[in-house]
Amino acid sequence: MKIAILLYPGFTALDAIGPYETLGRLPGAEPYFVAERPGPVRNDSGHTALVASAALEDLTDPDVVVVPGGPPANLPLEPGPVTEWLRATDPGTTWTTSVCTGSLILAAAGLLEGRRATSHWLYLERLAEYGAEPAGERVVTDGKYVTAAGVSAGIDMGLALAGRIAGDRVAQSVQLLIEYDPRPPYDAGSPRTAPADLVAEWRSVRGV
C-alpha cells in the first residue's frame, strides 16, 4: 500500500507527521513523502524542513494520498504541479485524505465538489468557495474522501482510517504503540469548548 504524503513549502509539520505515524505503521505500508522535487521542504515557520524522498512525477500510483495544511497563503491552490498531480492520481486511489487546510487544496483541485468536508475551524467556510460542503466535525468521510480538522486531527483521522484499512485490532496496536491516550491539560481545543473571547480574538487576528 503506497501512501503518498504531500509536502510543499510552508506546510505544517504536525499535519503531515500525524497521519504518517499512524497510517505509516500499518503492515505493508510504504509511506513516501513527495514534493515537486525530492529533498528538504521547509515547514510553515521555516524552523525545519522535512525531506521528500520522491518527486510527484515519480509516484503516479499511490493507494492513499495525504494532503497536509498550512497557513492559507502557503497553500498551492492555483493550477500547477500539485493540483495537476492530485487530479491525475485521484482516480487510482483507495483513499484521498487531508488534514487542516489541506482540504482547501483538495477542493481547489476540484476533488471535493458536492462533498462534505472539514478543515481548520478558522478556514472551514472557505471550502464552500470550491463547491464543497463545510462540516465542522473532527473527521469527515464522504466516499473515499476523508478530511480532518486542524493540525492535530490528523492523528485521529489516521487511526480511524487505519481501522478501515487494516481492521480494529491493528489500529488499536498502532494507538498503543504511539501511546495515544490524550490528556490535554485544558479543554480549549475546539471553538466550541475554548473561551469565547479567545475564539473571537483569533478570528479577528486572522481576519475571518
Add this chain to the structure above:
Amino acid sequence: MKIAILLYPGFTALDAIGPYETLGRLPGAEPYFVAERPGPVRNDSGHTALVASAALEDLTDPDVVVVPGGPPANLPLEPGPVTEWLRATDPGTTWTTSVCTGSLILAAAGLLEGRRATSHWLYLERLAEYGAEPAGERVVTDGKYVTAAGVSAGIDMGLALAGRIAGDRVAQSVQLLIEYDPRPPYDAGSPRTAPADLVAEWRSVRGV
C-alpha cells in the same frame, strides 16, 4: 526563549514534532532543531528526515531542551557528543524535557538520578537502570525535568509546559490553533486500557 529540539539518527518524528508544534508557538519562542551536524537527520523508519538548523556545539545556551525518543537500539545512550551536550547545557536550562524513550537518553546522561520520570510504556522500567524512578504517568514533572510517555504524549507535555511558561490563556490559544480536541476512535492508547492480549503480544514481540 531558545528551545533546542535534539535530533539523532533513528529518532521518532512525532516525538519531536509534538513539542515543537506546542512550545514552538509560544510568543518569543526560538525553536532550533539541533544535531551533531546541521542538515537532514533520518527518522526511525528512514522514510523521511528532519533538517537540523544547528550543530550541538553552536547552541550552548538553550532555555528549554527537548529530547525525543526512538526505538531503543537507536538511542545515543553511550558517552558521546549527545550525552556530553546534554550534561553541558543542562545547568543553564529552565526546563529539560523528553518524550517517549528520550527519557532514557536523559537518564543515561546522568540527569534523572533519583528523579521520578516516565517513558514509553514498553521501556519504562529501564529508567531504573540509570537511577531514575519509573512513574507510569503521561507527563511527569520533577523539578525542572519534565518527561512524557510514548510518542503522542509530547503534545500533552508541550501544552502543560506552555501553561507553566506563558500562562493558561496562551497555552489555550496554542491548543485552539492546533485544534487539539482529541477524539481517538479506540480506547487502546495505554497498557491500562488496551486489550490485555494486545499488550502481552507487544511485550513479547519487543522482548520486554
